[in-house]
Amino acid sequence: MRRVRTLGLLGTGVIGGGWAARALHFGIDVVAADLRPEMEDWIRGAVANAEGALSRLTLAPLPPKGKLSFTTDPNAMARQADFIQENIPEQLQLKQRVLADMSRHAPPDVVIASSTSGLRPSDLQLGMAAPERFLVAHPFNPVYLLPLVELVGGRQTAAATLDGAARFFTYIGMHPLKVRREVPGHLTDRLQEALWREILHMVNEDVATTGELDDSIVYGPGLRWAGMGTNLIYHLAGGETGMRHMLRQFGPALKWPWTRLEAPELTEELIDKMVAGTHAQAAGRSIRELERLRDDYLVAIQQVLREYNIGAGATLRSLEERLYEESATAARERVRAAADAGAPAAGEPLRLLEIAVRPEWVDYNGHMTDSRYLQVFGDAARPRAAVRDDARARGRRPARAARSRAASPAR
Ligand SMILES: NC(=O)c1ccc[n+]([C@@H]2O[C@H](COP(=O)([O-])OP(=O)(O)OC[C@H]3O[C@@H](n4cnc5c(N)ncnc54)[C@H](O)[C@@H]3O)[C@@H](O)[C@H]2O)c1
Structure with missing residues (x-):
């Protein structure tokens, strides 16, 4: 390719x-x-x-x-x-x-x-x-x-x-x-559709409103799902013996079963109930407003998961490690080129991290906010750790370049 x-x-x-x-x-x-x-x-x-x-x-x-x-x-x-x-x-x-x-x-x-x-x-x-x-x-x-x-x-x-x-x-x-084998709906949409079918049944039969069904996810399983999927969560639910005990305890219920395979008929009455329910949940907020809210919490969740190195946070962490490493490599090459060109590089700290100060980081007096300083210097520690680990894995002393520091954003 x-x-x-x-x-x-x-x-x-x-x-x-x-x-x-x-x-x-x-x-x-x-x-x-x-x-x-x-x-x-x-x-x-x-x-x-x-x-x-x-x-x-x-x-x-x-x-x-x-x-x-x-x-x-x-x-x-x-x-x-x-x-x-x-x-x-x-x-x-x-x-x-x-x-x-x-x-x-x-x-x-x-x-x-x-x-x-x-x-x-x-x-x-x-x-x-x-x-x-x-x-x-x-x-x-x-x-x-x-x-x-x-x-x-x-x-x-x-x-x-x-x-x-x-x-x-x-x-x-x-x-x-x-996905190992092609099946209609791939993996995720098959799972989502199973939930969606049951939602439609329960709204159709007036068991619950769309808002109550969303609450049943948002306050409970939804929080767990961001870091662990259904299978690992059920493994935990089985106590010391994990999934084996879970299947023994709840397996028989699968024969009843609680849920249905066929979706209900999408009658005008059911469509009206779904639309009225979600309209009430939106509580006057436009699609754009709700999208902004969704985007904000999706960013925040991924940043938290990054600290635990799980799920989408692990993806974000490895992306950042690559970006910092690429930036450090480019900076090292610039320093080497400057030294080759006769610039007095010896004894000067290497600039291994360069970050542009974004407009939203600047406070009322035109300076970068203190919290952003902390964040930038915290992030500056990451490539150093990565370089050291890398050097250790290869059985060498960390290179001098590992003593990185953030390029100080201009005050
Ligand atoms: N919406 C979702 O949440 C979602 C999520 C994942 C995947 N998908 C899939 O992504 C695809 C697009 O979905 P969407 O929601 O963005 O649809 P959409 O209706 O928002 O956009 C489709 C666009 O395709 C354009 N189009 C139609 N025929 C065209 C042609 N011959 N050449 C060029 N442009 C043409 C239309 O003008 C329209 O702008 C679908 O296959 C859908 O299943 C959708």
């Missing part, structure tokens, strides 16, 4: 916009294609909106932001992109036709991925040129903050395509989860 400098997007709705924001933030140029010219303004707005939360996710030094361009000609996009992500509506025949057409304009070493929520890759790649470079890469909304991307290969997908795509998604801060 070629090195990805330009990401091509086909379809720039909710998901295309999310991909654009994430890729641009991590220094990848984006060529976005949508049949509707008005989507240019929409995607630029979506990227600007996402930037608020994204810019708070990490203080690690990022590469310069990518550039966004827009076209209404998908084939022009396909000729420029190093990697293409398709995000058009979830209709099998539409996707098949568009993917087959696009694959004849994209060079054969360009990976093409679909964001489909549940269609199988073997069905999507049927009419494509070079189908071995196709896979499903299913993200989650908001794509710019949630790291999960499910990778699914079809019958004709090459293993190298899945590996190359995993490397690219890791580079832009994601957690690629390779």
Whole structure:
């Protein structure tokens, strides 16, 4: 797979916009294609909106932001992109036709991925040129903050395509989860759908309102799920003997069972109840306001999980370690080049961490706030630890370069 400098997007709705924001933030140029010219303004707005939360996710030094361009000609996009992500509506025949057409304009070493929520890759790649470079890469909304991307290969997908795509998604801060076998709905949407079906049944039968059912998750299991999934949580619930005891104790209930497999009929009455329920939960807040609230707590949760090095926090931590290491390497090379050019480097502290002071870090008198100083210097300790560990693993003394310090942001 070629090195990805330009990401091509086909379809720039909710998901295309999310991909654009994430890729641009991590220094990848984006060529976005949508049949509707008005989507240019929409995607630029979506990227600007996402930037608020994204810019708070990490203080690690990022590469310069990518550039966004827009076209209404998908084939022009396909000729420029190093990697293409398709995000058009979830209709099998539409996707098949568009993917087959696009694959004849994209060079054969360009990976093409679909964001489909549940269609199988073997069905999507049927009419494509070079189908071995196709896979499903299913993200989650908001794509710019949630790291999960499910990778699914079809019958004709090459293993190298899945590996190359995993490397690219890791580079832009994601957690690629390779799905072993293609099944409709992949992994996560099957789980989400099981919950969703039961919600619809309970609202339909007036067992609970949408708000009460959301409370049943938000105040309980939802908090656990951010760090441990259902299986590990149930292992803990089984006491000293873990999952074995859990299955003995609660296994018989699976025969009753509590829940249903078939979804209820979506009658007008049920749709009205769902809409009225969620309208009451929104309590007058617009979708934009709720999105901002969601984005803010998603950033905060990932920063907390980073300290415990679990789940999405582990992804964030390893991303930061890479970014700090890259920044340190670049700084070391600059110092070496300066020394080679005769600059008096000896005895001077090395600048191994450089961070731009962002406008929101500056207080009323034009200085960086004290809390940001603490945060920056705390983060400056990370690459030092990483370099030392690395040196120890190789059985060497830590290099002098390990005595790093943060580039002091100008007061
Ligand atoms: N919305 C979600 O939460 C979510 C999450 C994960 C995956 N997905 C998947 O992502 C895909 C897109 O979903 P969405 O919610 O962003 O849809 P959307 O309706 O918001 O956006 C689709 C966009 O595709 C454009 N489009 C339609 N036909 C086109 C064509 N032939 N060429 C170029 N552009 C075309 C439309 O103009 C529109 O802007 C679907 O496959 C969906 O299953 C959605």
